[in-house]
Amino acid sequence: xxxxxxxxxxxxxxxxxxxxxxxxxxxxxxxxxxxxxxxxxxxxxxxxxxxxxxxxxxxxxxxxxxxxxxxxxxxxxxxxxxxxxxxxxxxxxxxxxxxxxxxxxxxxxxxxxxxxxxxxxxxxxxxxxxxxxxxxxxxxxxxxxxxxxxxxxxxxxxxxxxxxxxxxxxxxxxxxxxxxxxxxxxxxxxxxxxxxxxxxxxxxxxxxxxxxxxxxxxxxxxxxxxxxxxxxxxxxxxxxxxxxxxxxxxxxxxxxxxxxxxxxxxxxxxxxxxxxxxxxxxxxxxxxxxxxxxxxxxxxxxxxxxxxxxxxxxxxxxxxxxxxxxxxxxxxxxxxxxxxxxxxxxxxxxxxxxxxxxxxxxxxxxxxxxxxxxxxxxxxxxxxx
Amino acid sequence: xxxxxxxxxxxxxxxxxxxxxxxxxxxxxxxxxxxxxxxxxxxxxxxxxxxxxxxxxxxxxxxxxxxxxxxxxxxxxxxxxxxxxxxxxxxxxxxxxxxxxxxxxxxxxxxxxxxxxxxxxxxxxxxxxxxxxxxxxxxxxxxxxxxxxxxxxxxxxxxxxxxxxxxxxxxxxxxxxxxxxxxxxxxxxxxxxxxxxxxxxxxxxxxxxxxxxxxxxxxxxxxxxxxxxxxxxxxxxxxxxxxxxxxxxxxxxxxxxxxxxxxxxxxxxxxxxxxxxxxxxxxxxxxxxxxxxxxxxxxxxxxxxxxxxxxxxxxxxxxxxxxxxxxxxxxxxxxxxxxxxxxxxxxxxxxxxxxxxxxxx
Numbered sequence: 001x002x003x004x005x006x007x008x009x010x011x012x013x014x015x016x017x018x019x020x021x022x023x024x025x026x027x028x029x030x031x032x033x034x035x036x037x038x039x040x041x042x043x044x045x046x047x048x049x050x051x052x053x054x055x056x057x058x059x060x061x062x063x064x065x066x067x068x069x070x071x072x073x074x075x076x077x078x079x080x081x082x083x084x085x086x087x088x089x090x091x092x093x094x095x096x097x098x099x100x101x102x103x104x105x106x107x108x109x110x111x112x113x114x115x116x117x118x119x120x121x122x123x124x125x126x127x128x129x130x131x132x133x134x135x136x137x138x139x140x141x142x143x144x145x146x147x148x149x150x151x152x153x154x155x156x157x158x159x160x161x162x163x164x165x166x167x168x169x170x171x172x173x174x175x176x177x178x179x180x181x182x183x184x185x186x187x188x189x190x191x192x193x194x195x196x197x198x199x200x201x202x203x204x205x206x207x208x209x210x211x212x213x214x215x216x217x218x219x220x221x222x223x224x225x226x227x228x229x230x231x232x233x234x235x236x237x238x239x240x241x242x243x244x245x246x247x248x249x250x251x252x253x254x255x256x257x258x259x260x261x262x263x264x265x266x267x268x269x270x271x272x273x274x275x276x277x278x279x280x281x282x283x284x285x286x287x288x289x290x291x292x293x294x295x296x297x298x299x300x301x302x303x304x305x306x307x308x309x310x311x312x313x314x315x316x317x318x319x320x321x322x323x324x325x326x327x328x329x330x331x332x333x334x335x336x337x338x339x340x341x342x343x344x345x346x347x348x349x350x351x352x353x354x355x356x357x358x359x360x361x362x363x364x365x366x367x368x369x370x371x372x373x374x375x376x377x378x379x380x381x382x383x384x385x
Numbered sequence: 386x387x388x389x390x391x392x393x394x395x396x397x398x399x400x401x402x403x404x405x406x407x408x409x410x411x412x413x414x415x416x417x418x419x420x421x422x423x424x425x426x427x428x429x430x431x432x433x434x435x436x437x438x439x440x441x442x443x444x445x446x447x448x449x450x451x452x453x454x455x456x457x458x459x460x461x462x463x464x465x466x467x468x469x470x471x472x473x474x475x476x477x478x479x480x481x482x483x484x485x486x487x488x489x490x491x492x493x494x495x496x497x498x499x500x501x502x503x504x505x506x507x508x509x510x511x512x513x514x515x516x517x518x519x520x521x522x523x524x525x526x527x528x529x530x531x532x533x534x535x536x537x538x539x540x541x542x543x544x545x546x547x548x549x550x551x552x553x554x555x556x557x558x559x560x561x562x563x564x565x566x567x568x569x570x571x572x573x574x575x576x577x578x579x580x581x582x583x584x585x586x587x588x589x590x591x592x593x594x595x596x597x598x599x600x601x602x603x604x605x606x607x608x609x610x611x612x613x614x615x616x617x618x619x620x621x622x623x624x625x626x627x628x629x630x631x632x633x634x635x636x637x638x639x640x641x642x643x644x645x646x647x648x649x650x651x652x653x654x655x656x657x658x659x660x661x662x663x664x665x666x667x668x669x670x671x672x673x674x675x676x677x678x679x680x681x682x683x684x685x686x687x688x689x690x691x692x693x694x695x696x697x698x699x700x701x702x703x704x705x706x707x708x709x710x711x712x713x714x715x716x717x718x719x720x721x722x723x724x725x726x727x728x729x730x731x732x733x734x735x736x737x738x739x740x741x742x743x744x745x746x
């Protein structure tokens with residue numbers, strides 16, 4: 001494909017890999033004490049596994065797969081709220097396909113749909129607004145999920161609904177914010193990280209400025225990256241270069257799309273419609289202050305949490321689940337007691353197994369060599385590294 | 386009852402609009418067993434499919450066993466139901482699919498497909514013109530595949546009980562002597578081939594639903610594969626395994642092969658044919674073409690010594706012009722499919738849990 005194949009050129013990959021080798025040799029790291037780099041974004045995790053990027057890297061570099069899949073981190077209680085909404089007889093519940101299989105306490109949206117809830121998969125919040133236009137006698141609720149990547153389009157949809165005075169449309173808002181989540185991770189004393197690969201799509205909206213807190217307060221370098229194999233490898237190379245030179249900066253590898261100040265239209269729409277929540281619960285990570293968005297009181301007419309009565313029950317994560325430690329890079333997926341046994345993509349217990357972007361699901365899908373590998377980490381390791 | 390199919394006259398080719406029923410839409414009366422039903426069956430189905438076995442309108446089609454014995458020594462028997470939405474899409478429709486799908490399920494066993502049934506469940510309110518177009522398309526597909534629709538059934542259900550039109554076809558064919566493809570026979574070193582680009586049908590249907598507002602020239606690959614299978618078996622009767630890659634795509638077939646043979650399979654990303662536009666749709670939606678459905682693609686595994694000959698035979702048939710060798714059977718790891726990426730890395734190509742869901746957020 002034009003404009004994509006260039007970023008998957010095997011020869012260029014070899015060139016960057018040589019550079020990564022050269023730089024890593026200058027750092028005091030070994031395969032026993034590897035350099036730990038976290039990619040924050042689920043899209044990056046997906047690409048890393050799809051292209052086998054981990055296996056290309058020297059053993060002295062380890063990638064930690066962060067909490068950047070907005071579907072995975074949705075707590076069970078919020079899913080139950082979503083299902084409750086979908087079960088209201090007057091409601092048409094519109095959602096991205098990603099969310100259909102995320103488990104609530106008892107069931108997921110796919111199962112609720114089978115039992116009669118009117119749940120429709122859409123590709124954009126504007127599709128949901130279309131349903132509202134053509135079903136004036138029903139209440140259309142859009143399941144708004146995602147980081148600052150999808151939040152602007154949700155906000156613009158609300159503004160459109162307001163302009164058209166569409167009264168049967170509302171959001172169940174679950175948008176989350178990247179930087180507060182990173183800060184929560186960084187405040188944890190267990191965490192051993194040397195740097196971040198920053199999310200590309202989120203940064204198209206928010207720019208690179210908000211990451212200054214990561215470099216200035218927590219002293220970790222960050223490189224905002226694109227999603228193609230060459231993007232990711234180049235970003236890893238840029239991080240290594242910073243570490244070799246003793247710098248700690250926010251750098252932008254994805255400059256073909258990301259601008260320092262972000263996208264003013266997107267930010268303005270978000271600011272008009274949303275405000276930051278005091279706290280939001282993340283599956284695997286618990287409550288994180290200022291990490292989610294809710295609708296401003298002026299837009300209460302479009303807020304499903306105001307229009308409908310929701311149970312808002314908190315449902316604890318499964319006891320055996322090690323997602324919290326995995327998201328912090330303290331444990332590897334196969335070090336979790338239930339990985340591949342009690343917790344599989346068919347029956348996920350924790351956040352990291354829920355969507356194909358979760359670290360555990362990715363290992364299970366792309367890294368697993370045989371069911372025996374689950375019990376024999378060495379074999380799994382030899383394959384995934 | 387003495388009906389000789391071998392000597393039957395060639396099937397008629399009635400255009401879909403030649404005869405009109407008085408009604409414009411299917412009503413519950415068309416399923417009542419009375420005159421309305423008889424008129425519908427006669428006008429829409431019998432005149433279109435016209436052949437001696439069908440025309441006598443007994444409750445069953447009857448065959449001379451001697452006809453079968455000339456073609457082989459075993460019977461292949463298969464069934465499939467077609468519930469696709471939309472009914473019509475670029476490159477095909479539910480009618481062509483209902484014939485080709487069942488023909489292909491027979492063909493990949495090494496059988497010569499012969500006779501199909503057609504059982505249709507109609508939703509009250511379905512325009513009869515739509516049904517006529519579908520049945521016309523079925524007959525065209527049957528002619529192209531060299532099979533006959535010899536018996537059938539229609540039911541009408543109230544509005545909402547089915548979505549427009551569901552079709553079941555069941556087929557029988559005769560398996561050639563000495564031909565017995567089975568996934569259990571795979572040996573390390575065997576070569577894996579496909580007969581062309583993957584994911585065309587799946588991508589077409591996704592776009593034909595119109596929710597994405599994308600315009601492409603992608604068409605379904607809906608086609609019969611029995612002619613291509615004839616070519617393959619002519620040069621390699623000892624073909625190890627053969628399966629059409631429909632729902633779940635190439636990845637699912639290869640996983641089935643790996644599991645039942647207890648071998649591994651390695652495929653090479655750079656050798657897997659996927660159209661640029663299909664790749665583009667997959668990039669946009671976060672889908673993997675290896676899992677997209679096909680309706681005219683088969684996966685063949687042959688001994689290495691015959692791979693080139695089979696490839697040449699496949700390429701000489703219109704349904705196999707773009708055939709490629711895409712991988713090989715390996716001894717270890719077992720029961721797993723590996724993909725060698727363009728960078729030389731390897732990853733597992735696993736079974737899907739359910740449908741591929743688009744990744745949006």
